[in-house]
Amino acid sequence: MFQKIFEPGLVNKMPVKNRLVLPPITTNLATENGAVSDQMIAYYVERAKGGVGTIIVENAQIDYPVGKNVTLQSRIDDDKFIGGLSDLTDAVKVYGTTIILQIQHSGRETTLAITEGNQPVAPSPIPCGFLKVQPRELTIPEIEQLIEKFVKGADRAKRSGFDGVEVHGAHGYLIAQFMDPYTNRRQDEYGGTFEKRMRFPLEIVRGIRDKVGGDYPIYFRFCADEFAEGARKIDESVRIAQFMEQEAGVDYLDVSVGIYESRWAITPPMAFGEGCMYELAAQIKEAVDIPVQAVGKIRTPEMAEEILQKGKADFVAVGRTLIADPYWPKKAKEGKTDEIRKCISDLEGCLGHHVFPGLRMRCTVNPNVGREREY
Numbered sequence: 001m002f003q004k005i006f007e008p009g010l011v012n013k014m015p016v017k018n019r020l021v022l023p024p025i026t027t028n029l030a031t032e033n034g035a036v037s038d039q040m041i042a043y044y045v046e047r048a049k050g051g052v053g054t055i056i057v058e059n060a061q062i063d064y065p066v067g068k069n070v071t072l073q074s075r076i077d078d079d080k081f082i083g084g085l086s087d088l089t090d091a092v093k094v095y096g097t098t099i100i101l102q103i104q105h106s107g108r109e110t111t112l113a114i115t116e117g118n119q120p121v122a123p124s125p126i127p128c129g130f131l132k133v134q135p136r137e138l139t140i141p142e143i144e145q146l147i148e149k150f151v152k153g154a155d156r157a158k159r160s161g162f163d164g165v166e167v168h169g170a171h172g173y174l175i176a177q178f179m180d181p182y183t184n185r186r187q188d189e190y191g192g193t194f195e196k197r198m199r200f201p202l203e204i205v206r207g208i209r210d211k212v213g214g215d216y217p218i219y220f221r222f223c224a225d226e227f228a229e230g231a232r233k234i235d236e237s238v239r240i241a242q243f244m245e246q247e248a249g250v251d252y253l254d255v256s257v258g259i260y261e262s263r264w265a266i267t268p269p270m271a272f273g274e275g276c277m278y279e280l281a282a283q284i285k286e287a288v289d290i291p292v293q294a295v296g297k298i299r300t301p302e303m304a305e306e307i308l309q310k311g312k313a314d315f316v317a318v319g320r321t322l323i324a325d326p327y328w329p330k331k332a333k334e335g336k337t338d339e340i341r342k343c344i345s346d347l348e349g350c351l352g353h354h355v356f357p358g359l360r361m362r363c364t365v366n367p368n369v370g371r372e373r374e375y
Contacts, residue, residue, distance in 0.1 A: 001301075002304070002333070004305055004309050005018060005332065009291065009314065011251055012218075012252075013215050014098065014163055014164060016098050016315075019308055020304065020315075020329050023256075024057060024058045024102040024168070025058060025320070025350070025351070026059060027360065028071065030072050030074040032072065034064060034072075034073060034081065035074070035080075036087060039371075039372070041091050043369070043372055046326045046368070048091075048094070048099075049326065050327040051095075052322060053097065053098060053329075054097065054098040054315070056100045056102055056166055057074075057099065058073075058074065059103070060076040060085075060103055061077060062149040062153040063077060065116040065118055066118045066120065067104070067174070068110060068115055069114065070355060070356065070358070076153045077153065079156065082156055085101070085157070086160045086161050089160055099162055100164045100217070100219055101165055102166040103154060103157065103166070103167060104168035104174075105149075105168075106120070106173050107175075108126070108127065108135040108174075108177060109260050110133070111133055120136075121136055121137075121174075122135035122136070123177050123185075123190065124177075124186055126183055140189075147204050150167065150204045150208065151211050154211060158212050158216060167219070167250075170222050170223045171260070172260050175201050176259070178191075178197055178200035178201065179232070182226075182228070182231045182232065194239065201220075202247060205244070205248040206248060218250050220250040220252070220254065221254035222253070223259070224256070224280035224281060225237065225257050225265075227262035228262045234283055237284065238287045241253055241287055241288050242288060250290065251291070253291070254293045255280065255281040255292055257280060257295075257296065265277075267347060267352070268297050270344065272297055274303055277294070277296025278296055278298065278313060278316075282313065285314070293313060293314070294315070297320075297345065298316050299321055299342065299343060301332035301340075320343045321342075323343065325340050341365055342365070344364065349364045
């Protein structure tokens with residue numbers, strides 16, 4: 001019934017069983033010190049059981065505590081976290097699901113409460129327009145240290161059994177801050193021209209490639225449109241996509257939208273229609289030859305199939321949809337679409353009123369979320 005959804009895919013040399021992706025969505029299910037918890041494993045295993053082809057695990061911080069963006073964020077800045085992460089990959093792979101780890105640094109988009117009193121850092125000392133916390137400007141030696149921390153984080157991801165790693169360059173976090181003149185006012189080798197602003201992500205990806213080898217998939221998440229005055233638009237993002245493919249050598253582009261100043265775009269609320277952002281991913285896909293992932297309120301199997309059939313994207317992210325019903329893929333494959341529990345985009349139980357205020361993830365329409373071990 002849904003031929004394209006369940007068509008196998010390939011990223012680098014890695015086979016993927018279908019075109020459905022659980023994108024990285026912060027859950028606050030890690031332990032207080034950032035280790036993988038049994039509940040976090042249970043949450044991801046439930047989505048793997050449901051039939052999704054790829055799970056991109058939520059952002060693991062590479063620079064504790066300055067790089068944190070939520071209170072209970074997972075960590076990959078030390079070898080001591082490899083054991084718990086390998087428990088997670090082992091549990092998910094039982095179901096034939098590809099599992100990728102996203103690695104991240106928040107830069108200016110955080111608060112002193114989250115960073116445990118440490119001043120946030122950024123390419124330039126410009127506060128986030130939403131959080132309004134003053135960051136300090138990174139020095140060249142500090143930038144070089146952060147590049148190495150991203151590389152070591154990716155190496156730990158590979159040693160933990162992840163099938164690939166995703167570098168988080170979206171949503172106004174640190175890598176995005178370097179890429180955009182909106183947040184990067186430097187006039188040294190990491191700012192000014194387009195090529196200098198792209199030096200930070202370029203050196204991160206090249207460093208990772210040297211460490212993990214040519215066959216290990218490297219995903220890159222970035223925004224097609226940041227939807228804020230003075231911030232990046234689609235034309236510049238097309239150029240970034242081509243640069244990351246041709247110069248950095250990434251294998252996959254995970255195309256998102258929005259920064260903290262445009263939070264509504266990152267997780268579109270009820271007022272936005274289904275599939276409200278995938279045409280932006282389609283413009284990226286036209287400009288590159290590597291796989292492209294679309295996102296943005298893709299709720300129904302019919303919508304996901306249409307996006308793929310029309311060649312708008314190679315993979316589709318069904319994030320909050322799989323929080324509401326982890327068995328959405330299985331039900332679609334079996335023709336039981338009328339049994340799918342639908343996400344209502346109220347943001348009450350997930351990001352808006354739980355995760356960002358420091359609570360563990362929940363869901364208005366799925367009481368099992370965050371309690372999979374109990375029920």
